[in-house]
Amino acid sequence: DAMVIQNPRYQVTQFGKPVTLSCSQTLNHNVMYWYQQKSSQAPKLLFHYYDKDFNNEADTPDNFQSRRPNTSFCFLDIRSPGLGDAAMYLCATSRAQQETQYFGPGTRLLVL
Amino acid sequence: TQLLEQSPQFLSIQEGENLTVYCNSSSVFSSLQWYRQEPGEGPVLLVTVVTGGEVKKLKRLTFQFGDARKDSSLHITAAQPGDTGLYLCAGALNSPDSNYQLIWGAGTKLIIKP
Numbered sequence: 001d002a003m004v005i006q007n008p009r010y011q012v013t014q015f016g017k018p019v020t021l022s023c024s025q026t027l028n029h030n031v032m033y034w035y036q037q038k039s040s041q042a043p044k045l046l047f048h049y050y051d052k053d054f055n056n057e058a059d060t061p062d063n064f065q066s067r068r069p070n071t072s073f074c075f076l077d078i079r080s081p082g083l084g085d086a087a088m089y090l091c092a093t094s095r096a097q098q099e100t101q102y103f104g105p106g107t108r109l110l111v112l
Numbered sequence: 113t114q115l116l117e118q119s120p121q122f123l124s125i126q127e128g129e130n131l132t133v134y135c136n137s138s139s140v141f142s143s144l145q146w147y148r149q150e151p152g153e154g155p156v157l158l159v160t161v162v163t164g165g166e167v168k169k170l171k172r173l174t175f176q177f178g179d180a181r182k183d184s185s186l187h188i189t190a191a192q193p194g195d196t197g198l199y200l201c202a203g204a205l206n207s208p209d210s211n212y213q214l215i216w217g218a219g220t221k222l223i224i225k226p
Contacts, residue, residue, distance in 0.1 A: 042216035
């Protein structure tokens with residue numbers, strides 16, 4: 001059974017057109033993370049939520065925002081996608097900070 | 113800057129051969145995870161090691177955590193084409209300033225040829 005679910009799996013958007021990626025979890029984990037991954041590189045953490053507390057990485061562009069309306073759901077909003085934002089976006093969860101992270105299947109974003 | 117050096121970055125071998133992937137750091141980790149990722153999918157957790165000197169086995173995969181919890185290795189015996197993928201190590205730092213962040217290795221792209 002899927003534990004971390006990401007929708008859609010593939011997303012095509014136009015340059016500058018806002019896009020929202022979604023993540024849900026059935027693990028009841030406290031922490032949810034968003035990563036950006038470019039081809040065959042390590043995932044790069046964008047931000048994470050510990051419960052409702054939002055923690056932004058210092059080098060995450062302002063173009064990237066996130067919302068966590070409840071424990072199960074977390075959204076990644078890209079306000080004005082650029083060509084350089086084309087990547088795989090990964091959602092992960094962990095029971096607590098510093099504990100093992102479990103990843104969703106990812107959303108592949110293409111910007112035209 | 114905390115680094116986790118992963119090597120080799122790329123490895124292409126024949127089916128049946130053995131291989132070892134290494135992750136090394138000068139930092140002490142409270143735990144270290146190994147993931148395998150296939151193209152177009154998210155990383156799948158293989159193992160978490162926590163105790164210095166710990167050895168865990170997962171079928172033909174053997175994971176070892178260094179005694180000082182600064183390094184780890186993944187050994188694959190008699191590699192199969194199904195082992196092909198990107199292998200990632202990620203360490204959790206034992207520091208109050210890094211209460212959430214995993215330090216990631218750069219990844220090892222492994223190809224097993226039939």
